[in-house]
Amino acid sequence: MITLEGIAKTYDLGSSTVTALRGIDLTIDRGEFLTVMGPSGSGKSTLLHILGILDSADEGRYLLEDNDLTTLSDAELSRIRNEHFGFVFQSFNLFNEFSALENVMFPLMYAGVRGSQRRDRARALLVDVGLEHRMGHYPNMMSGGEQQRVAIARALANNPSLILADEPTGNLPSDKGEEILQILEGLNRDGVTIVMVTHDDRLGARGSRCIRLRDGVVESDTRRAA
Amino acid sequence: MSWADRLWMSIRHIRGRLVESILVISATAIGVALVAAMFAFIRSYDRQTDYLLSHPAYREITVEVVGNETEITEAAVRFDASVSRAIALGTDDLIRARAGVAAVDHGYLADADRFVVGAPWTAGNRTAIAGQLGAIGGTGGIAGGGATGGRGQAVGAAEGQTRTDGEAALTLPGGATGGRAGTAEMDPEQMRAQFEALLGTDGDDAAVVSELPVDAFSGYRVTGEFFDAYGLRAAAGTVFTNEDIEAGNQVIVLGHDLARTLFPDSTAIGTRVRLGIQTYTVVGVLAPTGVRSIETGAAFDRLGFVPNAAAQVQFAGRAISFQRPTRTLRFAIDDSSRLDAAVQQLTLFFDSEYGPGTTRVTASLDALTTERQKLSRILAVVLFLAAAALFIASINLFNLMLMRVIKRTRGIGISRAIGASRREIFRQFINESACMSLTGAAIGLLLAPVAYGLLRTSLIADIGAVDLMNWLYFVVGAALALAVSVLFGVYPARQAGRVDASLAIRSE
Numbered sequence: 001m002i003t004l005e006g007i008a009k010t011y012d013l014g015s016s017t018v019t020a021l022r023g024i025d026l027t028i029d030r031g032e033f034l035t036v037m038g039p040s041g042s043g044k045s046t047l048l049h050i051l052g053i054l055d056s057a058d059e060g061r062y063l064l065e066d067n068d069l070t071t072l073s074d075a076e077l078s079r080i081r082n083e084h085f086g087f088v089f090q091s092f093n094l095f096n097e098f099s100a101l102e103n104v105m106f107p108l109m110y111a112g113v114r115g116s117q118r119r120d121r122a123r124a125l126l127v128d129v130g131l132e133h134r135m136g137h138y139p140n141m142m143s144g145g146e147q148q149r150v151a152i153a154r155a156l157a158n159n160p161s162l163i164l165a166d167e168p169t170g171n172l173p174s175d176k177g178e179e180i181l182q183i184l185e186g187l188n189r190d191g192v193t194i195v196m197v198t199h200d201d202r203l204g205a206r207g208s209r210c211i212r213l214r215d216g217v218v219e220s221d222t223r224r225a226a
Numbered sequence: 227m228s229w230a231d232r233l234w235m236s237i238r239h240i241r242g243r244l245v246e247s248i249l250v251i252s253a254t255a256i257g258v259a260l261v262a263a264m265f266a267f268i269r270s271y272d273r274q275t276d277y278l279l280s281h282p283a284y285r286e287i288t289v290e291v292v293g294n295e296t297e298i299t300e301a302a303v304r305f306d307a308s309v310s311r312a313i314a315l316g317t318d319d320l321i322r323a324r325a326g327v328a329a330v331d332h333g334y335l336a337d338a339d340r341f342v343v344g345a346p347w348t349a350g351n352r353t354a355i356a357g358q359l360g361a362i363g364g365t366g367g368i369a370g371g372g373a374t375g376g377r378g379q380a381v382g383a384a385e386g387q388t389r390t391d392g393e394a395a396l397t398l399p400g401g402a403t404g405g406r407a408g409t410a411e412m413d414p415e416q417m418r419a420q421f422e423a424l425l426g427t428d429g430d431d432a433a434v435v436s437e438l439p440v441d442a443f444s445g446y447r448v449t450g451e452f453f454d455a456y457g458l459r460a461a462a463g464t465v466f467t468n469e470d471i472e473a474g475n476q477v478i479v480l481g482h483d484l485a486r487t488l489f490p491d492s493t494a495i496g497t498r499v500r501l502g503i504q505t506y507t508v509v510g511v512l513a514p515t516g517v518r519s520i521e522t523g524a525a526f527d528r529l530g531f532v533p534n535a536a537a538q539v540q541f542a543g544r545a546i547s548f549q550r551p552t553r554t555l556r557f558a559i560d561d562s563s564r565l566d567a568a569v570q571q572l573t574l575f576f577d578s579e580y581g582p583g584t585t586r587v588t589a590s591l592d593a594l595t596t597e598r599q600k601l602s603r604i605l606a607v608v609l610f611l612a613a614a615a616l617f618i619a620s621i622n623l624f625n626l627m628l629m630r631v632i633k634r635t636r637g638i639g640i641s642r643a644i645g646a647s648r649r650e651i652f653r654q655f656i657n658e659s660a661c662m663s664l665t666g667a668a669i670g671l672l673l674a675p676v677a678y679g680l681l682r683t684s685l686i687a688d689i690g691a692v693d694l695m696n697w698l699y700f701v702v703g704a705a706l707a708l709a710v711s712v713l714f715g716v717y718p719a720r721q722a723g724r725v726d727a728s729l730a731i732r733s734e
Contacts (some may be wrong), residue, residue, distance in 0.1 A: 047734060052427050054643055055728035075647045082645020093640045093731065097242045110645040155645065 001162070001193060002028040009046055010215075015148040016181035020046040021057070022216040028195065030161070033188045035204045036197045038213035041203045044197045045166055049067025049215065051087050051195060052078050053165045088184075090167040092147040094139040095161050100126060101135040106155035129183065145176030152183055163187060165196040167205065180197065181206060229657075234657040235597040243630070247662060250626050251618070252664025255673060257616030258707040261351035262670060264612045265703025266696050268605060271686060275437055275598055282456040283520045285562055285592045287330070287569055287577055289313060289323075289555040292586050302682035315555050317449065317471075317534075319579070323557065327575050328570035332455035335534040336448045338521070341501040343443075344436045368553035398431060415483035436500040438488050453479075455558035458526065463495040463510035470509075471533045483510040483527040508534060558585025565589050575698070601685060608681065616707050619666070620714040627659045628720035631725070638722055639730025667708040675701050 001146070007024040010017050020043040028034055034097075037042050049055040053069060061181075062069045069077065086097075086107075094103045104122035111123065126135050129149040135220030139147050148168060155163055165184065181203065186206075188194050196207065204210050205224070212219045241248045278284055291314070317335065324333040446452070450468035458465065466477045478499065485494045485508075494508045516527040559568050569589050576585040631638070638651055646654075678700070 024503075045339075046728075049728040054639075054731065056725075075649060078642070078645055078647035078650070081643065087643045089731065093636070095637060097238060106641070107644045109227055110641075110650065112227065116229070145552065158645075189252065 001030045002026075002067075003061075003063040004050075004064070006051060007047075007057040007062070007063040009043075009050065009055070020216055021050070024060070024216075024218060025115075026211070026218065027209050028193065030193055031188070031191055032193055032195075032209055033185070033207040034193075034195045035207035035210045036206045036213065037199060037201070037210060038194065038219070039199070042213040042218040044199075044213055046066050046141060048164050048166050048195065048197050051162075052087060053081055054087075062091050082107055083158050084161050086152075086157075086163045087159035088148070088163060088165040088168045090170040092139070092144070092151045092171070094147055094154075095152055096139050099138055100142070100153075100221060103139070103150055104153045104157055107154060109206070111158050121157065122153075122167075125156055126150070128156075129153045143176070144172050145179060148172060148176075148180050149183070154178070160192065162193045162195065165194065167197055167199070169198070169200070184213050227498075227646075232654055232657045233661070235654060236661045239630070240661060242520050250623050251662050251666040251669070253619035254616075254620050254663055254668035254711055255287050257612075258670025258704050259673035260618050260675045261324045261412070261680055261707040262613035262700045262703035264605075264609050264673040265683075265706070266581070266674070266678055266699040267681045268609070269696055269699045270682070271605065274686060278520070278592075278594055279291065279562075281520060282517065283560050284559065284594055285560070285565075286454070287557045287565070287572060287587060287589045289315065289557070289558070289572060290588070292584055315553070315585075319576075320449070320555050323572065323575055325556070325567070327557075327719060329559065329564055329571045330557040331560045332451040334449045334455060334556050334558075335444050335533065335554075336450040336556055337453050337514060337545060337554075338444070338519070339447050340442055340444050341500070341530060341531075341532070343438045343441055343501060344680075345502075349478075358400065370537045387539065403685055426576055429608055434498045434500050434505055438499065439490070440487060441527070443488075444524055444532055445532065447534040448531050449534050451558075452531070452556075455556075456515075456526070458517070459513045459516060459538075460510035461513035462493070463508070465510045465512075465531075467534060475532065475533070476504060476506050477509040478513060479510040479531045480508060481512050481525070481527040481529045482514045483726050487528075502530075504532075542683035562591060564590055604685065606687075616710060620711050623711060624658055624714040624718060627655065629714055630658075631655065631718050631722045634722075635725055635730045636733060638725040639727040641732075642727035643731060646659075648723040651725070655722040656712075657721035659719065660712050663708055663711035663715065666711065667704050670707065671700060671704045678696045 003026050004026040007021055007026075008019075009020045009021040017180060024043075026049065036047060038044050046055065050057050055063070056070070063081070069080070087114050094100075095106070098106075101119070105118050105124050108118040123132075123135065131146060131149055131150055131153070131205055134142060134146055134150075139150065142150070148171075152168075163184065168184070169180050172180065173178075184194055184196065185206070195209075196203070198204055208226070209221070209223045211221045244309070306436060320333045320335065324330065411682075431494060453459075453465040459480070461482065463479075465479050466475065470477055478501075480488065480494055488494065488498065488499075494511050497508045498505055500506075501509065515526050518524060519526070519529075557572060558566065559565060569587055573587045574589065577583075579585075641651060641654075642648075675695075
């Protein structure tokens with residue numbers, strides 16, 4: 001599905017430069033549940049952002065279904081993010097001034113889904129994550145677990161083929177984290193490819209494949225027998 | 227994303243920061259109102275100036291006796307050796323000046339007056355006429371005293387007749403009864419008898435019209451060249467001339483609309499109408515004209531013109547009427563570039579006639595030009611202030627939007643993650659600032675006429691001839707101000723579009 005070839009990324013912090021990734025080669029197959037582990041500053045989030053084309057690499061090639069993304073325009077990349085990728089973040093990253101339902105409607109709005117269709121789809125997604133009683137609530141009126149479920153509903157709005165999750169359970173108590181993980185596992189069973197960044201070893205072991213990063217390079221890549 | 231979605235998001239964000247949004251919208255409204263008002267005002271001002279510059283009254287040069295004018299800046303009592311002798315200007319001066327001053331094209335008298343329809347002894351008119359006589363008797367008396375000392379003597383010598391005849395005649399109806407109150411109470415028949423003894427009868431009384439669709443109308447007492455100077459042509463009949471005045475012909479020329487009002491069904495020409503103590507024969511009806519009175523705004527189409535009574539006394543054998551000394555002689559030039567030369571020559575002429583400093587020669591155009599120059603400077607300052615208000619409002623909008631971009635950096639990152647392009651983010655922010663600008667502009671457009679009214683009443687006098695309300699220019703002004711305001715939203719929106727999504731999301 002995705003092939004990264006020699007991806008390198010350096011951040012210019014004015015006086016100094018920080019090398020986040022130095023030559024990553026990675027192939028992600030359709031239907032994988034890939035966990036990315038590693039200590040802080042090892043480049044996990046950078047890798048996730050590059051995978052989600054929120055950020056671009058300084059060097060290397062990014063092939064999505066054999067198409068080179070480095071040549072695409074911002075509008076084309078945005079459309080890919082909108083239709084094929086879904087993001088779930090540690091701090092939920094909902095729009096606090098909009099209700100749960102409206103938050104889920106945003107990706108549909110960017111995709112150009114109109115009026116009642118958009119609303120129906122967003123309702124259905126919230127029902128799927130068990131929030132039918134919370135649709136009109138604003139994020140700051142909801143618990144962390146509920147917020148993260150809204151975020152997942154939002155990530156799923158346009159039926160993405162890839163979910164990119166950056167420590168999705170990091171801000172949640174373990175029981176709520178477990179709920180979120182089960183939702184992700186359920187999605188993976190339905191065929192959605194998942195890439196999840198975590199530094200919790202127990203969560204890392206839940207995926208079908210785990211890579212460890214250290215100082216911007218892949219240190220280990222282990223597949224769990226199905 | 228559709229425009230409706232974008233609008234919905236803008237409204238939500240504006241509502242989310244309501245107080246600061248309202249402040250920015252208010253500031254924009256004030257800025258837009260001022261700019262729109264100034265835009266409309268300057269347009270009106272220009273139109274008014276153009277109108278005034280093209281008006282015959284501003285090709286006019288007036289000659290007055292110094293000391294005859296009432297000016298509040300003058301001391302109530304003063305002694306000035308140079309003005310020891312009272313001078314009254316008259317038609318003879320007009321004629322001599324026309325002969326002696328080559329630069330002027332026309333010379334005439336023109337005094338505004340109001341004409342009451344019907345004979346003085348008609349029930350409804352008695353009070354009005356009495357008032358008129360009382361007022362005229364008063365001024366006549368004062369001026370008569372002056373006139374007899376100065377020009378009156380010269381006229382007397384030339385014509386073999388003194389003005390005191392006229393004075394005596396005038397004071398009879400009012401004076402005999404001791405003023406206006408007495409006249410009002412006078413028996414109508416007795417009054418009629420007195421007038422007829424004085425003026426003679428109308429002859430064939432039946433032919434005189436003394437009831438018309440209006441009770442009174444305004445007009446001017448003029449001399450012949452007035453019509454030329456103002457470009458007034460007769461559509462039917464003819465205008466009167468100086469020869470008519472010399473002959474003592476009691477004639478009247480009606481403005482186009484006035485003739486229609488007075489004689490809706492019949493031809494006006496040849497009709498004799500009684501206006502107060504005088505009977506006039508209509509000799510002409512003017513062609514329609516756009517000219518309006520500068521002082522009153524009255525359309526000349528609605529005015530009547532009769533021979534100037536002050537002139538009549540001088541030429542006429544029989545005509546006896548109000549002895550109003552002419553205070554102002556009027557000269558006109560066809561080409562305003564010769565104005566300075568004309569003023570110079572007239573000054574020379576009257577100085578040699580009456581001595582330096584006794585008469586004042588004024589070109590209305592000079593006064594207008596001076597006034598307009600002063601006003602233009604004031605307008606420049608006000609325009610600057612209006613532009614400054616708009617500028618400050620726009621900077622406020624700019625700052626607010628920039629602050630929102632910074633505050634929403636993370637939100638921008640999230641939007642990008644869920645599929646918004648840079649272009650979409652730019653559009654969203656420009657939409658939001660444009661919403662505020664547009665709301666401000668709409669309110670400003672409603673406020674603009676108020677600001678405009680304030681500017682107008684405090685800066686220029688209203689003249690009826692020019693319609694000063696021009697909505698198109700309000701809208702154009704507001705649209706320009708809106709464009710400026712929207713332009714100030716471009717930079718913050720571009721900044722929003724440039725936000726690095728990855729960094730924005732990580733900024734926890």
